[in-house]
Amino acid sequence: MGRKLLLEHIDVPGIETFDVWRKHGGYLSVEKALKNMSPDDVVNEVKNSGLRGRGGAGFPTGMKWSFLAKPEGVPRYLLCNADESEPGTFKDRYLMEKLPHLLIEGMIVSSYALGANLSYIYIRGEYMWILEILEKAIAEAYAKGFLGKNILGSGFDLDLRVAPGGGAYICGEETALIESLEGKRGNPRMKPPFPAVKGLWGCPTVVNNVESLATVVPIINMGADEYVKIGTEKSAGTKLISACGNLVRPGVYEIEMGISVEEFIYGDEWCRGIANNKQIKALIPGGSSVPILPAHLITKLATGEDRLMSYESLSEGGFATGSMLGSGGFIVFDEDQSVVRNTWNFARFYAHESCGQCSPCREGTGWMQRVLHRIVNGQGNMRDIDLLADINKKIEGNTICPLGDAAAWPVAAAIRHFREEFEWYVNHPEEALKRNYGMLKNTPTTV
Amino acid sequence: MIKTVITQQDRPVLSPEKMAEIQGVIQQFPEGKSKSAILRILHIVEREAGGWLSPDTMDMVAEILSIEPIEVYEVATFYTMFNLNPVGKYVLEVCQTGPCMLVGSDQTIEYIEKTLDIKVGETTADGMFTLKTSECLGACGYGPLLKCGIHYHEHLTNDSIDTLLTACRNGEVEKY
Ligand SMILES: Cc1cc2nc3c(=O)[nH]c(=O)nc-3n(C[C@H](O)[C@H](O)[C@H](O)COP(=O)(O)O)c2cc1C
Ligand code: SF4
Ligand code: FES
Numbered sequence: 001m002g003r004k005l006l007l008e009h010i011d012v013p014g015i016e017t018f019d020v021w022r023k024h025g026g027y028l029s030v031e032k033a034l035k036n037m038s039p040d041d042v043v044n045e046v047k048n049s050g051l052r053g054r055g056g057a058g059f060p061t062g063m064k065w066s067f068l069a070k071p072e073g074v075p076r077y078l079l080c081n082a083d084e085s086e087p088g089t090f091k092d093r094y095l096m097e098k099l100p101h102l103l104i105e106g107m108i109v110s111s112y113a114l115g116a117n118l119s120y121i122y123i124r125g126e127y128m129w130i131l132e133i134l135e136k137a138i139a140e141a142y143a144k145g146f147l148g149k150n151i152l153g154s155g156f157d158l159d160l161r162v163a164p165g166g167g168a169y170i171c172g173e174e175t176a177l178i179e180s181l182e183g184k185r186g187n188p189r190m191k192p193p194f195p196a197v198k199g200l201w202g203c204p205t206v207v208n209n210v211e212s213l214a215t216v217v218p219i220i221n222m223g224a225d226e227y228v229k230i231g232t233e234k235s236a237g238t239k240l241i242s243a244c245g246n247l248v249r250p251g252v253y254e255i256e257m258g259i260s261v262e263e264f265i266y267g268d269e270w271c272r273g274i275a276n277n278k279q280i281k282a283l284i285p286g287g288s289s290v291p292i293l294p295a296h297l298i299t300k301l302a303t304g305e306d307r308l309m310s311y312e313s314l315s316e317g318g319f320a321t322g323s324m325l326g327s328g329g330f331i332v333f334d335e336d337q338s339v340v341r342n343t344w345n346f347a348r349f350y351a352h353e354s355c356g357q358c359s360p361c362r363e364g365t366g367w368m369q370r371v372l373h374r375i376v377n378g379q380g381n382m383r384d385i386d387l388l389a390d391i392n393k394k395i396e397g398n399t400i401c402p403l404g405d406a407a408a409w410p411v412a413a414a415i416r417h418f419r420e421e422f423e424w425y426v427n428h429p430e431e432a433l434k435r436n437y438g439m440l441k442n443t444p445t446t447v
Numbered sequence: 448m449i450k451t452v453i454t455q456q457d458r459p460v461l462s463p464e465k466m467a468e469i470q471g472v473i474q475q476f477p478e479g480k481s482k483s484a485i486l487r488i489l490h491i492v493e494r495e496a497g498g499w500l501s502p503d504t505m506d507m508v509a510e511i512l513s514i515e516p517i518e519v520y521e522v523a524t525f526y527t528m529f530n531l532n533p534v535g536k537y538v539l540e541v542c543q544t545g546p547c548m549l550v551g552s553d554q555t556i557e558y559i560e561k562t563l564d565i566k567v568g569e570t571t572a573d574g575m576f577t578l579k580t581s582e583c584l585g586a587c588g589y590g591p592l593l594k595c596g597i598h599y600h601e602h603l604t605n606d607s608i609d610t611l612l613t614a615c616r617n618g619e620v621e622k623y
Contacts, residue, residue, distance in 0.1 A: 084585045085582070085583055085585060086583070087544045087545050087546055087582075087583040087587065088545070088546050088583075088587050089583075089585065089587070090585045090586050090587050090588055090589075092585075093585050093586070118477070124585060125486065125490065125526070125528045126528065126581075126584055126585065126594060127585065128490070128597040129597050129598065161475045161476075163475070163483070163486070163487065164486055164487055164490060165486060165526070166486045166489065166490070166522070166525075166526025166527070166528045166529060167526050167527035167528030167529075167581075168525065168526050168527065169582065169583075180486070181483055182480075182482065182483055183482035183483045183484065183485040183486070183512075183518075183522065184482075184521070184522065185521055185522060185525040186525065186526075201477075201480060242587065242588060243588060244546040244549075244550075244587040244588040244590070245546055245549045245550070245587075246549055246550070250587075250588035250589075251588050252588070288544075288545060288583075329546075329587070331545065331546050331549070331587070333549060334549075337549055341548075342545050342548065342549070345543075345544065345545045345548055346544075346545050349544055349545070349582050349583070352582055353582065355525075
């Protein structure tokens with residue numbers, strides 16, 4: 001049994017209400033921080049905890065907080081990124097739906113640390129019912145004096161609001177999120193200036209993922225010294241993993257960093273193996289943007305050691321033989337799935353979601369999507385495979401935001417590990433269509 | 448691609464409660480930043496306008512926020528949740544992204560197309576259903592799934608789709 005720091009009380013009836021949450025230790029971190037700690041103490045505690053951003057990039061949270069500019073007389077903002085739209089990722093939804101007060105608690109402590117008196121949760125528009133859950137919980141927190149003016153007599157004021165998006169993956173990128181929250185199209189901004197200097201309405205802003213902010217609660221409650229004892233040296237604490245694809249038991253799990261991938265996929269406590277008694281063919285361990293791993297590199301590293309669920313072990317071997325922990329969107333493919341077709345599906349996703357500002361991304365994602373569509377439908381040729389690699393290189397590193405890379409890397413990784421499958425599609429156009437892995441023929445392009 | 452048919456549609460009449468709700472949304476932002484309220488207001492107004500935004504409805508939002516109409520068009524065309532064409536009473540949005548595809552979303556789409564005798568993007572002749580596809584809805588472990596109104600319907604099977612469609616026809620499903 002691993003330790004649960006976030007989901008410990010998830011099965012308690014009524015845990016979404018203030019009173020039950022409070023009875024199970026809720027809001028203690030707010031009391032501790034506001035009464036006994038200075039904002040800098042909180043920042044230091046988070047720094048010492050080694051917490052890395054849970055939204056995908058894994059940037060150290062405490063360090064990000066310490067970059068926040070603090071000019072006199074200018075408001076600062078904390079924004080919670082609840083856009084959650086990276087394919088394979090559905091953990092923040094679970095957390096907000098079941099434990100809204102955990103996020104609110106984390107946001108109070110974090111806003112206090114940053115000196116933000118107005119904070120927003122930006123939630124994807126499709127999660128409208130969760131927005132309602134959050135607003136209800138926020139109203140309770142106001143009524144109980146944990147939000148509003150002079151919280152717990154500390155002199156600290158905080159207003160917390162929720163704002164919905166409108167259906168756009170790109171609004172998960174922090175500067176696009178800010179644009180969207182300003183009521184505009186979600187076009188990412190050029191950096192620098194970074195949000196820490198010029199963010200929402202031109203003011204210093206921190207954007208953090210839901211899970212990152214929720215994790216601040218146990219860190220403050222137990223103290224950084226205790227927190228770092230959990231997990232591995234480089235990946236402290238626990239992580240929510242949203243497991244999906246062809247698993248016996250897909251779902252959201254809180255794992256202690258460092259359990260083995262094998263245990264996570266096959267263990268009774270977790271996913272219980274591959275559905276329908278099939279074999280595993282491939283794994284995307286951290287959301288659609290990270291490289292795919294072939295069967296022989298899933299539970300073992302290239303060196304033969306066990307692969308573990310941690311930042312360092314999942315990325316061991318670099319892009320040649322590793323991948324990334326990313327957002328924890330754990331996508332499992334059984335032996336009958338087509339990697340080529342899935343690669344096309346994701347390419348279509350990125351082409352659809354590109355905001356269109358930079359030509360390498362706008363045109364490149366469209367090209368990749370069309371070339372892959374051609375291959376999937378038995379009209380590809382061998383040169384197409386190299387053409388994909390070429391388009392890839394032209395996108396990579398040449399765009400305003402990382403969506404370009406996020407679109408390019410998965411294609412490169414799929415070709416790296418499954419080149420034979422791509423070639424098979426090209427060499428067997430008729431069979432490719434017939435075999436189509438139980439899927440539709442000639443799916444129309446939607447872009 | 449932006450497909451807007453300019454069909455004249457009267458602006459929805461907003462009840463005093465809806466107007467108050469909209470004012471409440473505007474007040475969630477600091478003085479002078481009311482444009483930030485636009486997405487949530489578009490969601491509210493779209494619901495009141497029968498599930499889609501006509502140019503006239505968007506102009507109304509511009510007036511509410513004291514901004515130029517183009518600022519509303521810009522936003523409404525960027526975000527995929529907003530419908531810029533008339534839709535059926537129930538909009539079924541099936542997730543078609545990778546993880547859902549792995550568990551059979553293609554078959555789900557095919558089944559609904561066959562059952563309702565429409566293609567993705569079309570509305571049934573009786574104006575009851577519009578079928579759309581969507582990209583990852585953030586529920587990948589519970590696929591195949593669709594969004595209808597504000598709710599998700601997960602772990603779909605042909606039987607559960609039939610049940611849902613019947614419930615919609617009987618008016619037992621919340622529209623928004
Ligand atoms: C295209 C794109 C989409 C993203 N989507 C999300 C998202 O849905 N949720 C999220 O928390 N971070 C997302 N991110 C990462 C954010 O930009 C940002 O790094 C993150 O919210 C920071 O929070 P963290 O440090 O707590 O992880 C996305 C980044 C990119 C480039
Ligand atoms: S990389 Fe793509 S999504 Fe990002 S700003 Fe450029 S066009 Fe937009
Ligand atoms: S892929 Fe369908 S909900 Fe994520």
